[in-house]
Amino acid sequence: MISDKLPTIWYGGDYNPEQWQDPRIWEEDIRMFKLAGINIVTLNVFSWALNQLDEKTYRFDDLEEHIDRLYQQGIYTCLATSTAAHPAWMASKYPDVLRVDFQGRKRAFGGRHNSCPNSPTYRHFAEQMADQLGKRFKGNPAVLIWHVSNEYGGYCYCENCANAFRKWLKEKYLCLEALNKAWNTTFWGHTFYEWDEIVVPNALSEEGEGNVSAFQGISLDYRIFQSESLLACYQLEHDALKKHTPHLPITTNLMGTYPELDYFKWGKAMDIVSWDSYPGIHTPTSLIAMTHDLMRGLKQGQPFMLMEQTPSQQNWQPYNSLKRPGVMRLWSYQAIAHGADTVMFFQLRRSIGACEKFHGAVIEHVGHEHTRVFKEVVKLGSELAELSDKIIDSRVQAKVAIVYDWENRWAIDLSSGPTVSLDYVEEVHKYYKAFYDHNIPVDMVSVNDHLLDYDLVIAPVLYMVKKGYAKKLTEFVQQGGTFITTFFSGIVNEHDLVTLGGYPGELKELLGIWVEEIDAMDPAHSNQVIIKETGNVLKEQYDCHLLFDLIHTEGAEVLAEYGSDFYQGTPVVTSHQVGKGKAIYIGTSAEQGFINDFMKLQSQNLGISSLLPKVEGVEVMARSKDEKTFLFILNHNSYDVMIEIEQGYLDIHTGEEQKESLNIPANGVSILEEIKSELFTNRSR
Numbered sequence: 001m002i003s004d005k006l007p008t009i010w011y012g013g014d015y016n017p018e019q020w021q022d023p024r025i026w027e028e029d030i031r032m033f034k035l036a037g038i039n040i041v042t043l044n045v046f047s048w049a050l051n052q053l054d055e056k057t058y059r060f061d062d063l064e065e066h067i068d069r070l071y072q073q074g075i076y077t078c079l080a081t082s083t084a085a086h087p088a089w090m091a092s093k094y095p096d097v098l099r100v101d102f103q104g105r106k107r108a109f110g111g112r113h114n115s116c117p118n119s120p121t122y123r124h125f126a127e128q129m130a131d132q133l134g135k136r137f138k139g140n141p142a143v144l145i146w147h148v149s150n151e152y153g154g155y156c157y158c159e160n161c162a163n164a165f166r167k168w169l170k171e172k173y174l175c176l177e178a179l180n181k182a183w184n185t186t187f188w189g190h191t192f193y194e195w196d197e198i199v200v201p202n203a204l205s206e207e208g209e210g211n212v213s214a215f216q217g218i219s220l221d222y223r224i225f226q227s228e229s230l231l232a233c234y235q236l237e238h239d240a241l242k243k244h245t246p247h248l249p250i251t252t253n254l255m256g257t258y259p260e261l262d263y264f265k266w267g268k269a270m271d272i273v274s275w276d277s278y279p280g281i282h283t284p285t286s287l288i289a290m291t292h293d294l295m296r297g298l299k300q301g302q303p304f305m306l307m308e309q310t311p312s313q314q315n316w317q318p319y320n321s322l323k324r325p326g327v328m329r330l331w332s333y334q335a336i337a338h339g340a341d342t343v344m345f346f347q348l349r350r351s352i353g354a355c356e357k358f359h360g361a362v363i364e365h366v367g368h369e370h371t372r373v374f375k376e377v378v379k380l381g382s383e384l385a386e387l388s389d390k391i392i393d394s395r396v397q398a399k400v401a402i403v404y405d406w407e408n409r410w411a412i413d414l415s416s417g418p419t420v421s422l423d424y425v426e427e428v429h430k431y432y433k434a435f436y437d438h439n440i441p442v443d444m445v446s447v448n449d450h451l452l453d454y455d456l457v458i459a460p461v462l463y464m465v466k467k468g469y470a471k472k473l474t475e476f477v478q479q480g481g482t483f484i485t486t487f488f489s490g491i492v493n494e495h496d497l498v499t500l501g502g503y504p505g506e507l508k509e510l511l512g513i514w515v516e517e518i519d520a521m522d523p524a525h526s527n528q529v530i531i532k533e534t535g536n537v538l539k540e541q542y543d544c545h546l547l548f549d550l551i552h553t554e555g556a557e558v559l560a561e562y563g564s565d566f567y568q569g570t571p572v573v574t575s576h577q578v579g580k581g582k583a584i585y586i587g588t589s590a591e592q593g594f595i596n597d598f599m600k601l602q603s604q605n606l607g608i609s610s611l612l613p614k615v616e617g618v619e620v621m622a623r624s625k626d627e628k629t630f631l632f633i634l635n636h637n638s639y640d641v642m643i644e645i646e647q648g649y650l651d652i653h654t655g656e657e658q659k660e661s662l663n664i665p666a667n668g669v670s671i672l673e674e675i676k677s678e679l680f681t682n683r684s685r
């Protein structure tokens with residue numbers, strides 16, 4: 001659990017009492033929080049300017065009063081460090097805190113998440129702020145966790161960043177010769193003879209319009225560098241806080257598949273991962289599920305915090321649809337099912353001004369509890385209070401792992417060719433969805449994670465194969481695992497330099513194939529995957545799109561061939577026996593139907609079973625602890641469904657035993673406790 005002071009599922013969210021200078025409202029807030037079962041609030045997220053009047057003057061009395069008032073009523077605090085938006089005085093006195101954007105324009109004061117991560121001023125004052133807060137609140141019993149800054153993100157291209165980048169490069173490459181080689185600078189004669197000749201890659205230099213880079217080497221390094229620069233800022237505050245409160249966990253709120261930061265590195269620096277989930281009305285529920293699993297994967301399956309979600313709607317989407325009745329509850333349980341131990345909202349009371357006045361909140365502008373949204377919040381709050389004890393500290397267990405890698409994604413995005421339409425997250429999601437659709441739990445893992453606990457590992461579009469990874473995959477297969485990868489894999493090393501000797505480079509031997517050419521077609525065009533032996537799972541043919549590898553087998557067996565074009569009849573899906581396992585290659589972007597059927601077949605072959613048989617629109621996940629398994633059955637349909645189950649479950653909401661079939665209403669959820677668990681007894685992780 002996150003804190004033994006509050007050993008339940010945390011329920012609450014971002015609360016900004018400073019926006020109302022009215023004690024009657026504060027009292028009213030607390031009354032309503034208690035009605036809703038709210039047990040924690042996040043305070044102080046954007047209060048830097050209120051907390052610090054100038055270089056030397058700090059003022060925390062108001063903040064302390066809020067913390068204490070809430071605590072007296074049994075409500076704890078997740079205390080933010082307030083450094084997510086710098087004060088106006090700081091920007092005007094110390095312009096180095098202001099970022100330079102991708103176009104090369106120096107920013108003026110305004111907005112948020114706006115400080116240059118390599119500004120000495122920002123680093124100094126942010127660290128000081130964490131130090132001051134730590135000193136002031138270290139003995140405060142209400143504070144259970146630190147929330148550093150808020151949604152770190154964005155890149156800066158200022159002179160401080162350029163200098164820090166050159167220093168970072170010197171440490172990484174030691175000499176310019178190595179750097180020139182890694183970036184392949186002899187191409188277009190970009191050879192560097194002095195470190196100072198290196199400028200940041202932006203619209204004015206290597207990245208032009210910003211879609212691709214002329215030199216992936218420098219652009220890739222700049223992404224790694226900026227992600228690490230922001231992480232260093234987090235680390236500074238983290239260390240300052242730890243000095244005062246070594247016992248308190250520290251987090252910062254992440255954003256799922258957010259493209260700019262390598263969250264696997266961030267996860268290592270955080271005591272607990274937290275993230276903000278803002279799906280739109282049409283976001284596939286499988287994508288929400290995948291993102292939760294990715295966030296869980298950052299700390300190898302430890303529970304995470306759902307730090308923010310809207311109770312009803314956002315303000316920043318083109319159409320800010322309401323969450324339909326029941327959906328807030330449904331998606332909250334979905335987060336829990338995937339490993340969250342908190343359900344928290346942005347925001348608890350709706351602002352009266354500025355851009356978030358139309359963002360949904362637990363307490364609406366009307367100010368009372370007689371609203372649909374508030375009633376739903378109350379209902380969920382009372383349910384969580386009931387079932388927390390059972391669920392807290394349970395874990396998701398999976399035999400399937402999907403590899404996700406931010407650097408790989410950057411390299412794909414930055415590369416010019418073979419297509420503009422390749423979307424890494426979308427391709428990963430297609431593979432994830434196949435398991436989601438079969439109710440098979442998945443872990444999302446990094447290239448640094450251990451693989452041997454899994455039976456099946458899938459690395460969609462593993463364009464970049466880093467040093468040692470091919471060996472790790474080979475060991476996994478030799479010991480009996482099944483590894484699946486796809487088109488556009490094994491092409492480059494960690495500098496985005498092509499591995500010579502034929503695609504898929506370092507994976508060639510493991511896969512037992514050679515890819516001679518890669519054809520690309522606009523997404524409207526299709527070829528076909530013709531299955532050689534259909535068995536009883538696969539159909540005879542499926543469509544495929546976008547990229548088409550022209551494959552020679554070198555030891556692998558052909559499972560399917562192309563149906564048309566000049567490479568009709570040549571291999572498109574292959575399987576290679578290596579040691580006790582096999583390595584499978586899918587040489588094209590196949591339609592979802594193929595991926596679903598093919599993953600089903602592989603799961604069957606490996607004895608990986610579904611938690612429950614599939615019912616359209618119904619998601620099933622499981623968490624378990626102490627030999628006990630809880631099945632979460634989530635009906636994402638806008639109609640009721642009947643689910644067939646075996647006997648032997650207790651419904652943990654009603655306490656009643658469930659028999660054979662179970663009705664779940666539209667947008668409803670059932671959580672069943674297995675009376676006797678055999679599902680997971682032989683699972684190791």
Ligand code: GLA
Pocket residue numbers: 150151276278308314315346356359
């Ligand atoms: C982010 C931020 C919050 C708020 C919400 C609105 O998640 O962290 O401060 O702006 O978006 O959806």
Ligand code: ZN
Pocket residue numbers: 099100116117118119156157158159160161162
């Ligand atoms: Zn900068």
